[in-house]
Amino acid sequence: MGKQKKGLILLSGGQDSTTCLAWALQNFEEIEAICFDYGQRHSIELECAAKIAKFTKIPLTTIKLDLFPKENALTNSEIAIEHTDKLPTTFVPGRNLVFLNAAAIHAYSKGITDIITGVCQTDYSGYPDCRDEFIKSAEQTLSLAMDRQFKIHTPLLWLTKAETVKMMSELNALQLYEFTHTCYNGTRPACGTCPSCELRLKGFKEAGIKDLITYK
Amino acid sequence: MGKQKKGLILLSGGQDSTTCLAWALQNFEEIEAICFDYGQRHSIELECAAKIAKFTKIPLTTIKLDLFPKENALTNSEIAIEHTDKLPTTFVPGRNLVFLNAAAIHAYSKGITDIITGVCQTDYSGYPDCRDEFIKSAEQTLSLAMDRQFKIHTPLLWLTKAETVKMMSELNALQLYEFTHTCYNGTRPACGTCPSCELRLKGFKEAGIKDLITYK
Numbered sequence: 001m002g003k004q005k006k007g008l009i010l011l012s013g014g015q016d017s018t019t020c021l022a023w024a025l026q027n028f029e030e031i032e033a034i035c036f037d038y039g040q041r042h043s044i045e046l047e048c049a050a051k052i053a054k055f056t057k058i059p060l061t062t063i064k065l066d067l068f069p070k071e072n073a074l075t076n077s078e079i080a081i082e083h084t085d086k087l088p089t090t091f092v093p094g095r096n097l098v099f100l101n102a103a104a105i106h107a108y109s110k111g112i113t114d115i116i117t118g119v120c121q122t123d124y125s126g127y128p129d130c131r132d133e134f135i136k137s138a139e140q141t142l143s144l145a146m147d148r149q150f151k152i153h154t155p156l157l158w159l160t161k162a163e164t165v166k167m168m169s170e171l172n173a174l175q176l177y178e179f180t181h182t183c184y185n186g187t188r189p190a191c192g193t194c195p196s197c198e199l200r201l202k203g204f205k206e207a208g209i210k211d212l213i214t215y216k
Numbered sequence: 217m218g219k220q221k222k223g224l225i226l227l228s229g230g231q232d233s234t235t236c237l238a239w240a241l242q243n244f245e246e247i248e249a250i251c252f253d254y255g256q257r258h259s260i261e262l263e264c265a266a267k268i269a270k271f272t273k274i275p276l277t278t279i280k281l282d283l284f285p286k287e288n289a290l291t292n293s294e295i296a297i298e299h300t301d302k303l304p305t306t307f308v309p310g311r312n313l314v315f316l317n318a319a320a321i322h323a324y325s326k327g328i329t330d331i332i333t334g335v336c337q338t339d340y341s342g343y344p345d346c347r348d349e350f351i352k353s354a355e356q357t358l359s360l361a362m363d364r365q366f367k368i369h370t371p372l373l374w375l376t377k378a379e380t381v382k383m384m385s386e387l388n389a390l391q392l393y394e395f396t397h398t399c400y401n402g403t404r405p406a407c408g409t410c411p412s413c414e415l416r417l418k419g420f421k422e423a424g425i426k427d428l429i430t431y432k
Contacts, residue, residue: 094320098318
């Protein structure tokens with residue numbers, strides 16, 4: 001891919017979107033970011049997104065959303081985080097399409113057609129809206145909705161977490177991981193035991209690279 | 217179509233969605249409605265939606281959205297309403313997908329898979345998100361996003377405004393039109409001259425049926 005003009009990245013403040021940001025900074029001439037305050041129990045990630053945007057000197061827009069019923073473990077801290085069944089309790093129905101739609105609305109307004117997101121099918125934990133099939137369909141629907149050809153970039157879609165860490169190393173951007181937040185429980189130091197922490201720790205271990213955040 | 221169990225209707229308080237409601241009440245055993253407060257200049261339609269829901273005894277959920285830049289005539293009353301170009305100034309980019317997505321999230325939570333909307337391609341005024349192609353794509357994307365097979369019903373998609381009025385007459389529900397709001401300028405009596413009023417007046421005239429609302 002040649003260097004693109006301008007892109008909008010969905011920056012959660014987590015490991016994956018921050019890796020995508022490092023990728024985007026190398027592949028686009030200009031990047032801006034968008035993040036979402038949707039009542040997540042780990043809202044600390046919003047502070048992380050702000051720090052990362054500041055450090056990389058990119059504009060960040062925060063969108064407040066009051067759309068998700070408190071019926072899942074990510075928007076209701078009284079529901080236990082369980083990834084044992086096929087569909088984890090942390091699944092927030094409709095979330096990724098809301099995010100992509102809000103990003104596309106912002107992009108339309110700014111004359112941007114390239115949107116970057118860190119969704120990953122390889123370790124998608126059973127979330128249906130992290131699959132390639134969904135992303136392709138969303139790209140088409142958004143383009144039809146606004147009569148503008150959007151392109152959704154998913155640089156991590158087929159990578160394992162270890163490969164994501166290695167990509168970040170090759171991009172010489174590992175230091176950005178210091179600002180990232182992954183733990184679903186929203187604690188600093190991270191809990192180290194929730195499914196999200198486990199996945200992150202496994203990725204670093206397999207990549208043979210040291211994680212820069214601290215764990216309990 | 218046999219009578220379905222339960223459906224969720226996007227009720228704006230306007231003529232089309234109210235006609236869809238009359239249709240849905242005959243085709244579903246149980247109906248509930250959802251409407252959106254998105255900063256529209258004709259927010260009076262929300263009161264109409266509430267009156268219509270009350271009159272027809274269906275539950276109504278209102279969702280507040282703060283997602284649309286004030287760059288169009290529907291969310292910024294300082295922008296003139298113009299339908300001369302291919303894309304009217306009243307186009308709110310991304311709006312219908314946001315509505316359908318929010319409706320699908322609500323439907324998911326309530327165990328509903330049938331969603332009814334009054335979009336119309338026949339007199340779609342150049343809005344890309346009122347086309348059949350968009351609706352079919354959105355149906356697929358929403359189904360993939362939540363791994364649940366949604367069905368989006370569009371009973372008015374290929375009707376002219378006159379045919380919509382005739383449908384309402386055949387459904388013996390013309391009296392519901394008294395509560396509806398159509399005027400983009402948000403005035404009561406309606407202005408009678410905005411593109412929305414013009415379309416409504418033309419429809420009634422062609423159908424040979426008297427409109428129940430008053431005009432200036």
